[in-house]
Amino acid sequence: MVADTFDIHAYLEQHRNKELLRFITCGSVDDGKSTLIGRLLYDTQQVFEDQLAAVEKDSKKYGTTGDAPDLALLVDGLQAEREQGITIDVAYRYFTTEKRKYIIADTPGHEQYTRNMATGASTAELAIVLIDARHGLQVQTRRHSYIVHLLGIRKVVVAINKMDAVGYEQAVFERIREEYADFANQLGIEDFQCLPVCALNGANVTRGADEMPWYDGPTLLDVLENAPIGEHDLERPMRFPVQYVNRTRSEFRGFCGTLASGWIAVGDELVALPSGQRSKVGEIVTGQDRVEQACAGEAITLVLEDEIDISRGDVLVHGDRLPRVAEGFDARVVWMNDRPLLPGRQYDIKLATSELAATPEIIHHRIDVNTLQHHPAEQLALNEIGYCRFSTHRPLVFDAYAANPISGGFIIIDRVSNLTVGAGMIVRPVTDALADKSSNVVWHRQSIDKQARAVQKAQRPAVLWFTGLSGAGKSTVANALEQALFRRGHHSYLLDGDNVRHGLNRDLGFTDVDRVENIRRIGEVAKLMADAGLVVLSAFISPFRADRAMVRELMDAGEFIEIHVDAPLAVCESRDPKGLYAKARAGVIRNFTGIDSPYEPPEDPEIKIDTSELSVDECVEELLAYLKRRGILIG
Amino acid sequence: MSEPIAHTRQTHLEALEAESIHIIREVAATCQHPVMLYSIGKDSAVMLHLAKKAFWPGRLPFPLLHVDTTWKFREMYALRDRIAADPDLDLIVHVNEEGRAQGVSPMTHGSAVHTDIMKTQGLKQALSKHKFDAAFGGARRDEERSRAKERVFSFRDRNHRWDPKNQRPELWHLYNGRVHAGESIRVFPLSNWTELDVWQYIDLEGIEVVPLYLAAERPVVMRDGLMIMVDDERLPLEPGEQPEMKRIRFRTLGCYPLTGAVESDATTLPEIIREMLLARSSERQGRAIDKDAGASMEVKKQQGYF
Numbered sequence: 024m025v026a027d028t029f030d031i032h033a034y035l036e037q038h039r040n041k042e043l044l045r046f047i048t049c050g051s052v053d054d055g056k057s058t059l060i061g062r063l064l065y066d067t068q069q070v071f072e073d074q075l076a077a078v079e080k081d082s083k084k085y086g087t088t089g090d091a092p093d094l095a096l097l098v099d100g101l102q103a104e105r106e107q108g109i110t111i112d113v114a115y116r117y118f119t120t121e122k123r124k125y126i127i128a129d130t131p132g133h134e135q136y137t138r139n140m141a142t143g144a145s146t147a148e149l150a151i152v153l154i155d156a157r158h159g160l161q162v163q164t165r166r167h168s169y170i171v172h173l174l175g176i177r178k179v180v181v182a183i184n185k186m187d188a189v190g191y192e193q194a195v196f197e198r199i200r201e202e203y204a205d206f207a208n209q210l211g212i213e214d215f216q217c218l219p220v221c222a223l224n225g226a227n228v229t230r231g232a233d234e235m236p237w238y239d240g241p242t243l244l245d246v247l248e249n250a251p252i253g254e255h256d257l258e259r260p261m262r263f264p265v266q267y268v269n270r271t272r273s274e275f276r277g278f279c280g281t282l283a284s285g286w287i288a289v290g291d292e293l294v295a296l297p298s299g300q301r302s303k304v305g306e307i308v309t310g311q312d313r314v315e316q317a318c319a320g321e322a323i324t325l326v327l328e329d330e331i332d333i334s335r336g337d338v339l340v341h342g343d344r345l346p347r348v349a350e351g352f353d354a355r356v357v358w359m360n361d362r363p364l365l366p367g368r369q370y371d372i373k374l375a376t377s378e379l380a381a382t383p384e385i386i387h388h389r390i391d392v393n394t395l396q397h398h399p400a401e402q403l404a405l406n407e408i409g410y411c412r413f414s415t416h417r418p419l420v421f422d423a424y425a426a427n428p429i430s431g432g433f434i435i436i437d438r439v440s441n442l443t444v445g446a447g448m449i450v451r452p453v454t455d456a457l458a459d460k461s462s463n464v465v466w467h468r469q470s471i472d473k474q475a476r477a478v479q480k481a482q483r484p485a486v487l488w489f490t491g492l493s494g495a496g497k498s499t500v501a502n503a504l505e506q507a508l509f510r511r512g513h514h515s516y517l518l519d520g521d522n523v524r525h526g527l528n529r530d531l532g533f534t535d536v537d538r539v540e541n542i543r544r545i546g547e548v549a550k551l552m553a554d555a556g557l558v559v560l561s562a563f564i565s566p567f568r569a570d571r572a573m574v575r576e577l578m579d580a581g582e583f584i585e586i587h588v589d590a591p592l593a594v595c596e597s598r599d600p601k602g603l604y605a606k607a608r609a610g611v612i613r614n615f616t617g618i619d620s621p622y623e624p625p626e627d628p629e630i631k632i633d634t635s636e637l638s639v640d641e642c643v644e645e646l647l648a649y650l651k652r653r654g655i656l657i658g
Numbered sequence: 659m660s661e662p663i664a665h666t667r668q669t670h671l672e673a674l675e676a677e678s679i680h681i682i683r684e685v686a687a688t689c690q691h692p693v694m695l696y697s698i699g700k701d702s703a704v705m706l707h708l709a710k711k712a713f714w715p716g717r718l719p720f721p722l723l724h725v726d727t728t729w730k731f732r733e734m735y736a737l738r739d740r741i742a743a744d745p746d747l748d749l750i751v752h753v754n755e756e757g758r759a760q761g762v763s764p765m766t767h768g769s770a771v772h773t774d775i776m777k778t779q780g781l782k783q784a785l786s787k788h789k790f791d792a793a794f795g796g797a798r799r800d801e802e803r804s805r806a807k808e809r810v811f812s813f814r815d816r817n818h819r820w821d822p823k824n825q826r827p828e829l830w831h832l833y834n835g836r837v838h839a840g841e842s843i844r845v846f847p848l849s850n851w852t853e854l855d856v857w858q859y860i861d862l863e864g865i866e867v868v869p870l871y872l873a874a875e876r877p878v879v880m881r882d883g884l885m886i887m888v889d890d891e892r893l894p895l896e897p898g899e900q901p902e903m904k905r906i907r908f909r910t911l912g913c914y915p916l917t918g919a920v921e922s923d924a925t926t927l928p929e930i931i932r933e934m935l936l937a938r939s940s941e942r943q944g945r946a947i948d949k950d951a952g953a954s955m956e957v958k959k960q961q962g963y964f
C-alpha cells in the first residue's frame with residue numbers, strides 16, 4: 024500500500040505522463056488465467072478491502088486455495104454467473120502502475136471462445152497466452168495463438184504457468200518453449216516471449232523468482248511495462264475517416280473524427296475519397312484549442328480551406344499515400360451469430376465510419392482453428408472463421424487489415440435483427456475496371472511511388488535472390504514458390520536463365536567479367552520490378568559474394584532476401600539435369616562453377632535450404648513461412 | 659512532407675479522452691434522438707466536459723436529462739442550475755409526478771422502492787416521453803464486478819430491459835447503435851475510466867464539481883452504519899437523533915438520505931486523490947443501494963436501472 028507520508032504532487036506529476044496499454048489474456052479453463060489476473064490486480068494494489076472481504080467470503084464457498092483468499096475470485100463471478108445463466112463474455116479489468124494504465128480484455132477459454140477472443144483481441148496490442156506447465160501445448164493453445172495472430176496482435180507473451188507443480192524444472196520450461204517456437208514459426212508469429220511463472224505465488228509475475236535461479240529474463244510485469252505501444256501508427260499513411268460533420272453553429276463547418284493513422288498538419292493538401300475532391304487543412308481543432316498538427320489516435324476536428332462536399336463515411340488522406348477504393352474485397356471473417364453466414368445474402372458492414380450494404384459472394388474456404396487446415400464451405404456457422412469474397416453496393420475506401428487495422432477491419436450487421444453477426448479483416452481488394460475509377464481521379468497529379476504501387480497490390484515488394492550450384496534446384500524451387508505466390512494472389516515475376524540469357528544478356532558469355540555484368544544487369548532489372556511493387560524471384564548461380572552484395576546494395580533495407588539453395592556438389596553433379604557437369608568434366612565447357620570456376624557460398628544468407636534433404640514442397644513451405652514472418656506475405 | 663514537430667505518445671488520460679469523444683460523436687452521428695443523462699455527480703461532470711470538447715466550437719447536438727428524485731443535496735441542485743444557465747445547453751428535468759403525488763421518499767418507502775419509482779421508472783418515463791433512442795450514462799466498468807462485461811453500447815428492448823444474452827459484440831471501435839422503433843441504446847463513454855482516472859482528469863482540466871466531494875464541517879447522523887448528512891428539513895430526525903458536526907466528504911453522490919459520507923480532511927483535489935490511493939474500500943461502499951445481495955446490480959440492470 025501507498026505510505027501515509029507520500030507526496031501527492033510528485034505522484035500526480037508522474038501519473039500525468041502514464042501511457043495506456045491494452046492487452047488480452049487467453050488460456051483454457053483452469054490454466055490459471057483468473058489467478059494470474061487476480062495476482063496482477065492484487066500486487067499492483069487495485070483491490071480494495073471490501074472487495075477482498077467479498078472474495079474471502081466467496082473463497083469459503085467456491086475457492087480452491089484452502090485458507091488463502093482465492094485471487095481468481097476477484098475477477099470471476101464464476102458460479103454466480105453460471106447460476107444466473109449470464110453469457111460467458113469478455114470482461115474488462117483495469118490496473119495501473121507508475122508507468123502505465125492497463126486495460127485487460129479477459130476472455131474465457133471455454134464457450135464462445137472464438138467470438139469472444141476475436142472481440143477482446145481487436146483492441147489489444149499484446150496477448151498473454153497461458154499454458155499449464157503440467158500439460159504443455161494444447162490444441163487450445165494453437166487456437167488461441169491463431170486468433171491472436173488473425174487479429175494482428177504482434178506481441179505474444181507465453182506465460183508457462185504452474186511451474187511450482189513441475190518442481191520449477193527448467194527442462195519442462197525449455198521443452199514447452201521449443202514446442203511453442205515451432206508452432207509460432209508455422210503461424211508466422213515473429214515476436215513472442217516465453218516466461219516461466221507461478222500465478223499462485225506471484226513468481227515471475229510481479230516479482231523475480233528465487234525458485235527459478237536458472238531464469239534471468241524479465242517478469243511478466245516487466246514485459247508489460249516495456250512493450251511497445253502504437254509502434255507503427257505514425258509511419259502508416261494518414262487516414263482520417265470523417266465521423267461527424269459539425270455545423271451546430273451556422274458560421275462553423277468542421278469535420279470531426281479520430282485520426283486512424285499517420286499525422287496531419289495545417290496546410291496539408293488532402294484528398295477526400297471516394298469523390299477525389301481536394302482541399303487543404305485550414306485549422307485543426309482539438310478540445311478547445313487550435314493546433315498545428317495532430318497524430319494517430321487523437322480525436323480532432325478539421326476545418327478545410329475550400330467548401331467541398333464531404334459527409335460521414337468519407338476518408339481524408341494525403342494524395343501520395345492512397346488507400347484502395349473498390350467495390351469488392353477478400354477478407355477473413357469470424358462469424359458470431361447462431362444464424363450462419365450465407366453467400367449471396369445481403370448484410371450491412373461498418374468499416375471505420377462507412378456503413379453500406381455488402382454481400383459475401385463466395386466462401387473461398389473455412390479455416391479449422393484447431394488444425395489450421397482449409398476446408399471447402401457452403402456457409403459459416405457460429406464461431407467459424409472463413410475467407411470470403413465480398414462485393415459492396417458502392418465504392419468503399421479501405422486498406423488491407425495487416426497494413427492498417429482501422430481502415431481494414433469491419434463488422435457485419437444483420438439488416439433485419441440489427442445484431443452484429445460477424446467481424447472481418449480485409450486481405451486484398453478485388454479489382455476490376457469499374458472499381459478503380461475513383462482512384463484514377465486522384466492519381467494524375469502525383470508521381471506514383473513504390474509505396475503506392477505496393478499498397479495497390481496489397482503486398483510488400485521484395486527480391487528473393489536464389490543462389491547455388493548448377494543443379495542445386497534454384498529454378499525448380501523458385502518456380503514452385505512462384506506458383507504458390509500466384510495462387511495466393513501475389514504479384515510476382517521470376518527472372519531466370521531462360522528469360523534473361525536469351526534476350527537482355529544475349530551479348531554476355533561466362534568469363535568472370537561477363538558474369539559480373541550479367542548479375543549487375545539482373546540486379547538492376549530486379550530493382551525496377553521491386554519498384555513496380557512486385558515480389559521478384561531470381562534464380563541464377565551468382566557465384567560471387569561481391570556481386571550479390573552489390574545487388575543487395577541496390578535495394579531498400581530489408582528488401583533483398585538471399586536464399587542459399589544448397590546441395591553438395593556430388594548431389595548436383597549426379598542430378599546433372601542438362602548434362603552440363605558431364606560436359607564440364609570432359610572440358611567441353613569452361614569456367615563451369617564448381618568444376619573450374621569457384622562458387623562462394625553466402626556467409627550469412629537470410630535463409631538456407633538444403634535440397635538434398637528437403638522435397639520441393641517442403642522447401643516451398645519453409646520459404647512461405649519465412650516470408651510470412653517477414654511480413655512480405657500477408658495472410 | 660516534413661516530420662511531426664514533436665511527437666510524444668498519448669498519455670493515458672489523452673487516450674481515454676479521445677476514446678470517449680469518439681464514442682460521443684459516434685452517437686451524435688448515428689442515432690436519431692440521443693440524450694445525455696446528467697446526474698450532477700463527478701462522472702456526469704466529466705462526461706459533459708468531454709461532450710463540450712467533442713463539438714467545440716459548436717454546441718451540443720443533444721439535450722441533457724436530469725431525472726430528479728427530488729432528494730438530491732442542495733449543493734447538487736445549485737450546480738445543476740448553474741450548468742443549465744449556459745445558453746448552449748438544453749437541460750430537461752424530469753420528475754416522476756405519480757411518485758411525487760404519492761409522496762414516495764427514501765424514508766417512508768425504503769431505498770429500494772424509492773430508487774425504483776423515482777429513478778428507474780422516472781428514467782423510463784422520460785425516455786419514452788421524448789422518444790430518445792440513445793442515452794449516455796456516466797457508469798464505469800471498474801465500479802463493480804458485474805459491470806466488467808458491460809458494453810459501451812448497451813442494448814435495451816422496448817421495455818428498457820437489459821437482456822444479457824442479447825448484447826452485441828464490440829470489436830475495435832466499431833459500435834452498433836442500430837435499433838428498431840421503441841428500442842434504445844445506453845451508451846457509456848467512460849467505460850474504460852477508473853475512479854482514479856476521473857479524479858486525475860477533473861484535476862487536470864479544472865472541471866467544476868459539487869463541493870460535497872471536498873471535506874468540510876457538516877451536520878451528520880448515523881443510520882444503518884452510514885453517516886448521513888442532515889442537508890435540510892427534508893430529513894426528519896428520528897427520536898433521540900442529534901446531528902453532530904463532523905469533517906466529512908462524499909465519494910459518490912446520490913439521494914442524500916441514501917448516501918453515506920466519509921470522515922476526511924481532504925479539501926483539495928490532490929488531497930482527494932491522495933486519500934483515495936490510501937483508502938481501503940471502494941466507492942460503491944457508500945451506496946445504500948448495493949447493500950443487498952451480490953448480484954443486485956445485475957438484477958437492477960435487467961429491470962432498467964442504469
Ligand SMILES: Nc1nc2c(ncn2[C@@H]2O[C@H](COP(=O)(O)OP(=O)(O)O)[C@@H](O)[C@H]2O)c(=O)[nH]1
Nearest residue numbers: 052053054055056057058087095185221222223
Ligand atoms: N499449482 C498452481 N496452481 C495454480 C496456479 N495458478 C492457478 N492455479 C490453480 O489452478 C486452478 C484454476 O485457476 P483459475 O485461475 O481459476 O483458472 P482459469 O480457468 O484459467 O481462470 C485453481 O485451482 C488455481 O488455484 C499456479 O501457478 N500453480
